[in-house]
Amino acid sequence: SFIATRVVSLTAKLLKLYCMIPEQCSYPSIFIYGHRATGKSHVIHTLLKELELPYATVSCVECVSVGLLFEQVLLSLFGSDSASLLSRNPSLSDFVRVYKQLCVQASAKQTRYIVLDRAELLRDMEANLLPAFLRLQELVEDNVTVILLSEIVWDKFRPNTGCFEPLLLHFPDYSKGELQQILSEDSHPSYSPELYSAFINILLGVFYSVCRDLRELRHLAALNFSKFVEPLEQGKVKESDTHKLWRNIEPHLKKAMQTVYLREVSRSLPLPFSGLSAHAHVELPYYSKFLLIAAYLASYNPARTDKRFFLKHHGKIKKTNFLKKHEKTSNHLLGPKPFPLDRLLAIFYSVVDSRVAPTASVFCQISSLVTLQLLNQVGHDDQLDAPKYKCAVSLDFILAISRTVSFDMVKYLYDFL
Numbered sequence: 001s002f003i004a005t006r007v008v009s010l011t012a013k014l015l016k017l018y019c020m021i022p023e024q025c026s027y028p029s030i031f032i033y034g035h036r037a038t039g040k041s042h043v044i045h046t047l048l049k050e051l052e053l054p055y056a057t058v059s060c061v062e063c064v065s066v067g068l069l070f071e072q073v074l075l076s077l078f079g080s081d082s083a084s085l086l087s088r089n090p091s092l093s094d095f096v097r098v099y100k101q102l103c104v105q106a107s108a109k110q111t112r113y114i115v116l117d118r119a120e121l122l123r124d125m126e127a128n129l130l131p132a133f134l135r136l137q138e139l140v141e142d143n144v145t146v147i148l149l150s151e152i153v154w155d156k157f158r159p160n161t162g163c164f165e166p167l168l169l170h171f172p173d174y175s176k177g178e179l180q181q182i183l184s185e186d187s188h189p190s191y192s193p194e195l196y197s198a199f200i201n202i203l204l205g206v207f208y209s210v211c212r213d214l215r216e217l218r219h220l221a222a223l224n225f226s227k228f229v230e231p232l233e234q235g236k237v238k239e240s241d242t243h244k245l246w247r248n249i250e251p252h253l254k255k256a257m258q259t260v261y262l263r264e265v266s267r268s269l270p271l272p273f274s275g276l277s278a279h280a281h282v283e284l285p286y287y288s289k290f291l292l293i294a295a296y297l298a299s300y301n302p303a304r305t306d307k308r309f310f311l312k313h314h315g316k317i318k319k320t321n322f323l324k325k326h327e328k329t330s331n332h333l334l335g336p337k338p339f340p341l342d343r344l345l346a347i348f349y350s351v352v353d354s355r356v357a358p359t360a361s362v363f364c365q366i367s368s369l370v371t372l373q374l375l376n377q378v379g380h381d382d383q384l385d386a387p388k389y390k391c392a393v394s395l396d397f398i399l400a401i402s403r404t405v406s407f408d409m410v411k412y413l414y415d416f417l
């Protein structure tokens with residue numbers, strides 16, 4: 001129960017995990033998957049920390065090299081001197097050897113845990129890495145469990161060559177009730193928890209149908225709370241009069257809904273973006289990233305190649321037809337070409353694939369991308385025919401974006417075939 005007080009909303013997730021922390025023998029690997037912001041990282045960290053278990057957590061996004069990943073694991077498990085035992089560009093077998101050596105000196109009293117966050121990126125690293133981590137216990141002969149966290153289902157993960165099968169654990173999306181409980185925990189120091197909870201209730205009433213992402217909702221709550229308490233500060237309304245407070249805040253929330261996908265991006269970034277370096281941090285909403293990817297593909301691929309790239313069962317398309325010899329000029333040299341909305345949507349739905357995009361918000365996100373000048377609308381507003389767009393970001397930029405959603409951009413670009 002002491003954990004319950006720390007991890008707000010003691011979900012079934014936590015209980016399930018808790019039961020998996022055994023006394024003696026441990027699972028070699030556990031694969032935890034679920035949509036964004038379903039508490040994968042948070043729950044697992046809280047659990048390991050509160051139980052005071054020995055563990056290492058590594059975010060695969062931050063590990064630019066495998067060596068860095070090995071180093072971080074050893075540092076966390078065996079202390080600051082341990083990493084110096086690794087050579088400069090350690091291979092997997094170097095890692096295993098050093099790990100074994102350190103184990104002898106510090107034999108495990110409890111199971112050690114290695115958490116690999118954003119584990120889907122392991123697939124892009126050396127091919128032997130993922131299979132090795134799945135059965136690390138056996139390789140290093142230590143009581144160690146590797147926990148992989150990912151948004152992607154195991155079936156899209158498993159190497160063709162087969163591997164040790166981890167224990168699978170799904171983190172479902174938070175329910176409305178759970179979101180209410182978790183968000184209410186952030187209550188404002190100058191106001192009662194009851195008032196804050198009432199505010200969250202109103203917020204969820206407006207946003208839950210379009211947005212279930214805990215991070216996004218928390219951000220919206222923080223943005224709108226001061227507006228909510230404005231009538232209280234002015235002494236116009238009493239705390240108990242939630243109906244009046246609701247009537248006051250509702251129009252603001254409805255307005256905020258129009259820009260829910262815009263967030264603070266527009267304020268925090270210089271315009272225009274075209275020259276922005278690939279390393280600049282742009283936190284676009286998840287589906288906006290795919291929209292931008294689709295827009296880039298539509299701008300730089302010839303339309304006639306869409307079938308080949310994006311139609312699942314395109315039948316036989318002759319290679320000679322596909323790669324026309326005279327078309328030597330790089331589309332990238334010619335710059336972005338305008339495309340109509342329906343082509344953008346067709347590509348978008350093909351690349352989002354099983355990640356299920358909510359249709360209603362797509363149009364809203366397109367106009368946000370235009371506002372942010374990541375997309376340009378071509379032609380005049382009063383033009384009668386359907387609008388056309390052009391993608392306004394650089395190749396570096398789109399490659400960086402696609403990496404954050406694990407989309408293999410280069411495979412879909414005609415120029416790079």
Ligand SMILES: Nc1ncnc2c1ncn2[C@@H]1O[C@H](COP(=O)(O)OP(=O)(O)OP(=O)(O)O)[C@@H](O)[C@H]1O
Pocket residue numbers: 007008009034035036037038039040041042043150151182214215
């Ligand atoms: N049960 C919870 N109680 C309190 N806060 C939570 C809970 N679950 C998640 N959060 C918070 O919500 C945010 C998102 O959670 P978290 O980072 O664990 O999601 P995730 O599933 O790892 O998402 P991603 O796939 O994007 O990595 C974090 O700020 C986290 O602290």
Ligand SMILES: [Mg+2]
Pocket residue numbers: 040041042117118149
């Ligand atoms: Mg996470």
